[in-house]
Amino acid sequence: MNPPGLRERKKQRTRTAIQQHALRLYREQGYGSTTTEQIAAAAEVSPSTFFRYFPTKTDTVLYDRLDPLAVDAILAQPADVPPLRAVRNALREVLEALSPEELALEASRWRLVSEVPELRAAASAQIETTLPVFAEVIGRRVGRPADDEAVVAWTGAVVGTIIASLFAAFDRGDRDLIGSVHRGLAHLEAGPASLTSADGGP
Incomplete structure (x- = not known):
């Protein structure tokens, strides 16, 4: 399998960062109390970028x-x-x-x-x-x-x-x-x- 290119590595870093911030917020304030807007803000991405990587909040955990x-x-x-x-x-x-x-x-x-x-x-x-x-x-x-x-x-x-x-x-x-x-x-x-x-x- 060929190693991922620069573009794919950048996308993976963004996806990982969003997931890390999501999991941190879930741990700090609870899964049900955390919104996708809060996750996007913590990861410093727009809500539209969040949904481009994770269609639902559930996906931030299941990915x-x-x-x-x-x-x-x-x-x-x-x-x-x-x-x-x-x-x-x-x-x-x-x-x-x-x-x-x-x-x-x-x-x-x-x-x-x-x-x-x-x-x-x-x-x-x-x-x-x-x-x-x-x-x-x-x-x-x-x-x-x-x-x-x-x-x-x-x-x-x-x-x-x-x-x-x-x-x-x-x-x-x-x-x-x-x-x-x-x-x-x-x-x-x-x-x-x-x-x-x-x-x-x-």
């Missing part, structure tokens, strides 16, 4: 710049690596490459999704568009179409595990989001054995 990075990282894994191991390796590469500031941004996003019912519902609906993307990636790795029954079921299990692990981390006050996701995928990789092991570990 996930890591998805395309994860897709590229999965496809870049060696062909002889099993699918689930390829996903685990790819996610580790993407998440561990984040700066502390970027990781904090992701934590803020997922904390809001876990705490605000409106956002949690929207995130659940968004899965309908996320699953086909990752099913296409997994299908390419195993030589099957994206709508293959096994590919669809397996992709749903992986995506569901990632999301459930993130929500569970927030519910128990666990700040190690990367570790929580990898432990969840390790349990999935171990299969039923992880439910019967003496220590409950994968």
